[in-house]
Amino acid sequence: MQPMLATRAPDPDRLPHGPEWAYEVKWDGVRVLADTRDGMLRLRARSGRDVTVTYPELAGLERVQGAVLDGEVVVMSGGIPSFEALAERMNVRDSSRAIRLASRVPATYIVFDVLMLYGVDVSRNPFSERRATLERLELPACAQLSPVYPDGDALWQVTREHGLEGVVAKRLTSTYQPGRRSSDWIKAAHRATRTAAVVGWRSEGYGRAGSAASSHRLGAVLLGARDADGRWRYLGKAGSGLAGRRGADLLRALMGLERDTPALDDDVPREDARGVTWCEPRVGVDVRYLQRMVGGRLRQPVVLALRTDADIDPWETP
Numbered sequence: 001m002q003p004m005l006a007t008r009a010p011d012p013d014r015l016p017h018g019p020e021w022a023y024e025v026k027w028d029g030v031r032v033l034a035d036t037r038d039g040m041l042r043l044r045a046r047s048g049r050d051v052t053v054t055y056p057e058l059a060g061l062e063r064v065q066g067a068v069l070d071g072e073v074v075v076m077s078g079g080i081p082s083f084e085a086l087a088e089r090m091n092v093r094d095s096s097r098a099i100r101l102a103s104r105v106p107a108t109y110i111v112f113d114v115l116m117l118y119g120v121d122v123s124r125n126p127f128s129e130r131r132a133t134l135e136r137l138e139l140p141a142c143a144q145l146s147p148v149y150p151d152g153d154a155l156w157q158v159t160r161e162h163g164l165e166g167v168v169a170k171r172l173t174s175t176y177q178p179g180r181r182s183s184d185w186i187k188a189a190h191r192a193t194r195t196a197a198v199v200g201w202r203s204e205g206y207g208r209a210g211s212a213a214s215s216h217r218l219g220a221v222l223l224g225a226r227d228a229d230g231r232w233r234y235l236g237k238a239g240s241g242l243a244g245r246r247g248a249d250l251l252r253a254l255m256g257l258e259r260d261t262p263a264l265d266d267d268v269p270r271e272d273a274r275g276v277t278w279c280e281p282r283v284g285v286d287v288r289y290l291q292r293m294v295g296g297r298l299r300q301p302v303v304l305a306l307r308t309d310a311d312i313d314p315w316e317t318p
Helices: 056-063 082-085 093-104 127-135 153-162 242-255
Strands: 007-008 022-026 029-034 042-045 068-074 110-119 144-146 164-171 181-189 192-204 214-224 233-237 284-289 304-308
Touching: 022 127, 022 153, 022 181, 029 110, 056 093, 056 144, 082 304, 093 144, 110 127, 153 164, 192 233, 192 242, 214 284, 242 304
Parallel strands: 007 181, 110 144
Antiparallel strands: 022 164, 029 042, 029 068, 068 110, 164 181, 192 214, 192 284, 214 233, 284 304
């Protein structure tokens, strides 16, 4: 089962209004479905991959019987979710390391929807009823219920002032639509982020006078996304956010994916393509950026994390 997805608001600070809408914080974390239908807890990422071993501190969710819950795994820092702190944990597959990290950088499961409970499918019930079901549910200590607010404009201002990611508006009559990006859920973010495919990379030091490029460290990655016709479109080059372990993990994930020509259907500017090793677009990264420019390129993209648990966001016309 795949989670229901939200549609981006056409204007970030203009959410839908009216009594048929409710509003929640857009949590800066990793989307996860918690499934206890077989009596054991299974945590599934947006891509469908099992990430149960990654978050051992969420084992208490097993107490919620016969359920499929939808929520966001977050790591709090200074009272707000920190994606930087979560990035250290999200690709861990070794159980011993996951346990050590859980004690040092514990995660919380923010629950915002329920698809099944006690073996009963409630996904076709309206959001207002599913929400009422969640509010009657006794959650374990590792989980919290995402608050719902009636005033989207007020929540937008509060989330901006407190450094939160943004707001999601949900139509009270909406059913849960697995795997679909629905206009019944509208998201708006103060900071634009997306998951993009790496289509090529450049070694650190390339083109710098008096220095030799190191094939062991990333200097930049070239990014892409598929459009509605299945063509790979160019999103631009990111050189920030690749230092230390993040860059090393990403480079390891790219090894063995080299190809002679770019997978892109767009032309790549000569200055971006110079010295690049092209690769199959199989590895995703989360990037934060200021805006989409004319032509679709990202302005000042920064790599936040390697993503092995989420699909690549589709290309949208800017």
